[in-house]
Amino acid sequence: FFLMMRRPPRSTQSRSSAASDVYKRQVYWVYGTDVMVTVAKGIDAPIKFIFPIDLAASPPKFSMLGLGDIVIPGVFIALCLHYDIDREIREFLGRLTKVDATYFKACLVGYAVGITLTFLVMFFFERPQPALLYLVPCCSLSILILAVRRKELKSLLEYEESAVREALTKK
Secondary structure, three states: OHHHHHHHOEEHHHHHHHHHHHHHHHHHHHHHHHHHHHHHHOOOOOOOOEEEEEOOOOEEEEEEEEHHHHHHHHHHHHHHHHHHHHHHHHHOOOOOOOOOOOHHHHHHHHHHHHHHHHHHHHHHHHOOOOOOOHHHHHHHHHHHHHHHHHHHHHHHHHHHHHHHHHOOOHH
């Protein structure tokens, strides 16, 4: 996770793989142990968002969302926007017109669905949930389904951010 944040991967495959690794570890640490919840509750730092789930209870019940549940998918969503821009550049041979940010929008919708699922499951089971358990599949599936429908799956899976920029600077 820290290596990913220091120098984010520059391809859809490496970002998906990094998100998948964080996803697996988070699921283990949340469901396999109580370490994540204990640490998050014990640290008074800006690493979590706390929100009410039952203010009528005595004492009121709160749940939390970790900063990583926003940052990790955010890096992947940003890659989708870069893919959209680079795809447009390639299509119009360097003439950038209005960018059709289709993959960015699809991934953002996937994030919204995933975070909504997280909150619903937290509310229903009254237990902390690893948000990436819902965010990674929702974000990934949203762009994979779009790529299959648009017959661009190969292009998406082979995408590397730096390759398009390097090709443009050589011209």
